[in-house]
Amino acid sequence: xxxxxxxxxxxxxxxxxxxxxxxxxxxxxxxxxxxxxxxxxxxxxxxxxxxxxxxxxxxxxxxxxxxxxxxxxxxxxxxxxxxxxxxxxxxxxxxxxxxxxxxxxxxxxxxxxxxxxxxxxxxxxxxxxxxxxxxxxxxxxxxxxxxxxxxxxxxxxxxxxxxxxxxxxxxxxxxxxxxxxxxxxxxxxxxxxxxxxxxxxxxxxxxxxxxxxxxxxxxxxxxxxxxxxxxxxxxxxxxxxxxxxxxxxxxxxxxxxxxxxxxxxxxxxxxxxxxxxxxxxxxxxxxxxxxxxxxxxxxxxxxxxxxxxxxxxxxxxxxxxxxxxxxxxxxxxxxxxxxxxxxxxxxxxxxxxxxxxxxxxxxxxxxxxxxxxxxxxxxxxxxxxxxxxxxxxxxxxxxxxxxxxxxxxxxxxxxxxxxxxxxxxxxxxxxxxxxxxxxxxxxxxxxxxxxxxxxxxxxxxxxxxxxxxxxxxxxxxxxxxxxxxxxxxxxxxxxxxxxxxxxxxxxxxxxxxxxxxxxxxxxxxxxxxxxxxxxxxxxxxxxxxxxxxxxxxxxxxxxxxxxxxxxxxxxxxxxxxxxxxxxxxxxxxxxxxxxxxxxxxxxxxxxxxxxxxxxxxxxxxxxxxxxxxxxxxxxxxxxx
Amino acid sequence: xxxxxxxxxxxxxxxxxxxxxxxxxxxxxxxxxxxxxxxxxxxxxxxxxxxxxxxxxxxxxxxxxxxxxxxxxxxxxxxxxxxxxxxxxxxxxxxxxxxxxxxxxxxxxxxxxxxxxxxxxxxxxxxxxxxxxxxxxxxxxxxxxxxxxxxxxxxxxxxxxxxxxxxxxxxxxxxxxxxxxxxxxxxxxxxxxxxxxxxxxxxxxxxxxxxxxxxxxxxxxxxxxxxxxxxxxxxxxxxxxxxxxxxxxxxxxxxxxxx
Ligand SMILES: [Zn+2]
Numbered sequence: 068x069x070x071x072x073x074x075x076x077x078x079x080x081x082x083x084x085x086x087x088x089x090x091x092x093x094x095x096x097x098x099x100x101x102x103x104x105x106x107x108x109x110x111x112x113x114x115x116x117x118x119x120x121x122x123x124x125x126x127x128x129x130x131x132x133x134x135x136x137x138x139x140x141x142x143x144x145x146x147x148x149x150x151x152x153x154x155x156x157x158x159x160x161x162x163x164x165x166x167x168x169x170x171x172x173x174x175x176x177x178x179x180x181x182x183x184x185x186x187x188x189x190x191x192x193x194x195x196x197x198x199x200x201x202x203x204x205x206x207x208x209x210x211x212x213x214x215x216x217x218x219x220x221x222x223x224x225x226x227x228x229x230x231x232x233x234x235x236x237x238x239x240x241x242x243x244x245x246x247x248x249x250x251x252x253x254x255x256x257x258x259x260x261x262x263x264x265x266x267x268x269x270x271x272x273x274x275x276x277x278x279x280x281x282x283x284x285x286x287x288x289x290x291x292x293x294x295x296x297x298x299x300x301x302x303x304x305x306x307x308x309x310x311x312x313x314x315x316x317x318x319x320x321x322x323x324x325x326x327x328x329x330x331x332x333x334x335x336x337x338x339x340x341x342x343x344x345x346x347x348x349x350x351x352x353x354x355x356x357x358x359x360x361x362x363x364x365x366x367x368x369x370x371x372x373x374x375x376x377x378x379x380x381x382x383x384x385x386x387x388x389x390x391x392x393x394x395x396x397x398x399x400x401x402x403x404x405x406x407x408x409x410x411x412x413x414x415x416x417x418x419x420x421x422x423x424x425x426x427x428x429x430x431x432x433x434x435x436x437x438x439x440x441x442x443x444x445x446x447x448x449x450x451x452x453x454x455x456x457x458x459x460x461x462x463x464x465x466x467x468x469x470x471x472x473x474x475x476x477x478x479x480x481x482x483x484x485x486x487x488x489x490x491x492x493x494x495x496x497x498x499x500x501x502x503x504x505x506x507x508x509x510x511x512x513x514x515x516x517x518x519x520x521x522x523x524x525x526x527x528x529x530x531x532x533x534x535x536x537x538x539x540x541x542x543x544x545x546x547x548x549x550x551x552x553x554x555x556x557x558x559x560x561x562x563x564x565x566x567x568x569x570x571x572x573x574x575x576x577x578x579x580x581x582x583x584x585x586x587x588x589x590x591x592x593x594x595x596x597x598x599x600x601x602x603x604x605x606x607x608x609x610x611x612x613x614x615x616x617x618x619x620x621x622x623x624x625x626x627x628x629x630x631x632x633x634x635x636x637x638x639x640x641x642x643x644x645x646x647x648x649x650x651x652x653x654x655x656x657x658x659x660x661x662x663x664x665x666x667x668x669x670x671x672x673x674x675x676x677x678x679x680x681x682x683x684x685x686x687x688x689x690x691x692x693x694x695x696x697x698x699x700x701x702x703x704x705x706x707x
Numbered sequence: 708x709x710x711x712x713x714x715x716x717x718x719x720x721x722x723x724x725x726x727x728x729x730x731x732x733x734x735x736x737x738x739x740x741x742x743x744x745x746x747x748x749x750x751x752x753x754x755x756x757x758x759x760x761x762x763x764x765x766x767x768x769x770x771x772x773x774x775x776x777x778x779x780x781x782x783x784x785x786x787x788x789x790x791x792x793x794x795x796x797x798x799x800x801x802x803x804x805x806x807x808x809x810x811x812x813x814x815x816x817x818x819x820x821x822x823x824x825x826x827x828x829x830x831x832x833x834x835x836x837x838x839x840x841x842x843x844x845x846x847x848x849x850x851x852x853x854x855x856x857x858x859x860x861x862x863x864x865x866x867x868x869x870x871x872x873x874x875x876x877x878x879x880x881x882x883x884x885x886x887x888x889x890x891x892x893x894x895x896x897x898x899x900x901x902x903x904x905x906x907x908x909x910x911x912x913x914x915x916x917x918x919x920x921x922x923x924x925x926x927x928x929x930x931x932x933x934x935x936x937x938x939x940x941x942x943x944x945x946x947x948x949x950x951x952x953x954x955x956x957x958x959x960x961x962x963x964x965x966x
Contacts (some may be wrong), residue, residue, distance in 0.1 A: 097874055117876040299760055369735045375850025421882030429872035434854035439736025439814055445729055466719035467958035469832055478775040484833050502958025513960055525744050532745050603718045604730040611947040614961045
């Protein structure tokens with residue numbers, strides 16, 4: 068949300084410091100300043116106002132009060148919020164206003180102002196609105212906007228000619244409709260709160276006005292609406308009609324009813340300032356249930372305990388003063404305070420603790436550690452899963468984590484990220500099988516021929532959420548029978564944990580996938596009662612290499628070499644040829660043979676090429692292979 | 708260049724991170740707990756003081772479960788979701804302590820998988836891992852929370868780091884804070900990891916809202932608590948320079964085998 072420095076300055080006696088200081092203080096104590104935009108002789112701050120502060124800090128006055136508290140400055144009120152009878156004319160009829168439901172419209176004020184002239188706004192007004200991204204429309208509309216961005220109070224002005232009878236806040240009838248300012252025709256329903264007169268719907272209450280009652284170039288009399296509406300109702304209506312406005316954003320976060328009169332008076336006073344001939348009716352105010360002021364009781368001791376601080380009475384009193392929180396009574400450091408009406412967010416002592424903590428500065432708190440004198444223990448699942456992980460990893464299995472949602476399962480989502488991701492897995496089988504094929508595809512890059520993986524994860528049946536383990540094995544040729552290897556490792560798991568039944572089932576024989584109901588497996592085991600670090604409890608030092616998104620190309624070489632040549636020799640020779648696209652060199656087969664009394668060794672190895680910026684073509688790789696062949700031939704090796 | 712064919716397998720970095728996190732917290736006296744990923748509205752939202760019309764409950768942000776309803780504590784209809792945070796374990800743990808009459812303080816960490824219904828890219832996933840820390844006792848304070856979080860990050864990133872609190876808002880804590888951690892790479896002088904600021908935004912924290920304690924059956928007049936949460940994936944990505952979060956969840960050994 069955008070704020071203009073000079074506009075904030077209007078509310079502060081002291082001259083504001085440099086932008087960097089303002090940004091720093093707000094960042095630490097209140098809100099993130101997302102952007103500081105210098106404009107000629109002024110600055111625009113784009114500030115991310117927290118949702119619980121929308122009640123006050125969505126307006127320049129509220130933001131200025133925050134800055135006053137942050138810097139211990141002096142606040143200066145804009146006196147135009149006060150009622151001004153100097154242009155009251157008894158001959159002008161006061162508008163008639165009605166509220167049907169005091170819950171949905173909590174306060175409604177109105178006034179009529181005659182003898183105005185619609186025209187361009189004065190430069191100062193235009194400039195201020197435009198600097199925060201608002202288009203200038205005409206003086207009257209601009210004034211209502213100015214009040215909105217000053218006080219955080221949305222205002223509405225009607226052309227008095229278009230209002231017949233009573234201004235009424237009521238729920239719409241099913242047959243009614245409304246044409247908005249931007250020519251959209253809205254079909255209304257009975258859950259929609261509207262403002263009407265005796266004949267027609269004038270607008271969606273608190274959200275948007277209608278087309279036919281707005282200010283026109285020949286308008287000479289206006290009726291002002293200053294009202295407050297239920298935040299929940301505004302949020303629902305704004306969602307239902309998909310209309311979000313500066314006004315709806317403010318009402319749906321909730322604003323204090325004290326703003327209703329301040330907004331009305333400020334609008335009237337600004338109209339008088341800009342249209343000097345203006346004359347006003349008496350105002351009308353419907354306010355069935357008055358807001359109770361926010362009052363909080365707390366003690367110095369309570370605040371210090373929450374914050375872990377040693378603040379003094381002096382610190383508390385000073386901070387409350389900076390925040391303009393009124394101390395109603397203070398007996399032996401037991402405080403009873405009343406907060407400014409806009410601060411709907413301050414209701415309990417924890418709220419006050421936050422205010423005191425942030426204004427004095429969280430950096431002043433001295434960190435401490437609790438003295439628990441014990442070691443924390445692991446939950447049962449993790450404790451036994453870690454033991455099994457150790458076994459699997461020792462046996463050459465690597466761990467994967469796959470997605471909880473997919474195409475098959477019993478439990479369904481109402482809406483997922485995609486239509487093929489709307490079911491929760493009831494088995495780990497599908498995820499681990501696709502991880503297996505991904506890794507088999509990449510086997511040359513991994514320098515492995517056999518892929519052995521496992522996953523721990525939750526699966527979802529109709530009744531329950533279960534913690535499962537799956538293991539999966541396969542090789543590139545899909546030839547090896549892994550059932551024995553699998554049985555051995557599973558037997559080791561049983562033996563280590565001391566359980567009889569594995570609670571497992573073979574999901575698939577080829578590739579070999581076994582899934583275990585791990586919760587059932589460990590069901591009879593005792594809860595861990597001491598902490599034991601695992602073999603992997605210390606984070607390894609890894610210089611991570613990014614994974615190129617481009618495919619790799621593998622080339623195999625098999626050749627006979629004399630008996631005295633080792634794999635290391637061949638490997639070093641290979642490295643003599645400078646090629647930065649070579650990713651791996653892996654030996655996959657070797658054997659020796661005697662032929663005519665000469666012992667020779669055959670080496671079969673794989674070169675893997677990959678570029679980080681493009682897909683390598685076959686031709687390109689063929690060319691890259693030539694120097695290797697030439698080199699080996701020059702050494703007298705026989706390429707097979 | 709030659710990587711000898713190995714005998715041992717590799718642990719997934721998320722598991723490594725969780726084991727480390729449990730280890731750090733165990734030394735401070737904190738237990739590790741786990742809990743359901745499929746959660747009722749009460750434990751995921753209501754008990755955490757997240758109002759019924761809060762935007763985070765929208766369909767856009769939360770995975771709702773089809774055709775599954777229950778009644779909440781107030782007898783109203785209540786649905787099920789894939790938990791949007793590990794904070795549901797705050798509630799489960801507090802309820803358990805009350806139910807079983809276990810001795811306070813509560814000192815736990817809860818690492819686990821969480822879900823957000825959002826478009827995925829290199830830095831966003833619909834499933835990821837979070838860790839939550841909760842401490843409830845008569846002596847809980849913001850200063851103690853800062854002490855624990857500083858210790859946690861210092862141990863995880865392997866250098867003495869300070870944190871700073873900024874004001875923030877989460878319905879389940881008051882005061883509520885955004886946590887910045889001093890950059891572990893440049894120790895605060897500015898580098899590309901911390902975007903030259905010396906600080907890294909790393910998590911959210913605060914004093915447990917009295918309404919949350921009360922909702923779990925703990926007398927908020929007698930006890931206070933603090934909680935902290937942050938993304939495990941993000942911590943890993945920062946520490947190791949992993950550039951795409953999705954690589955953690957597609958079962959790709961090209962990533963796992965590097966750990
Ligand atoms: Zn840095």
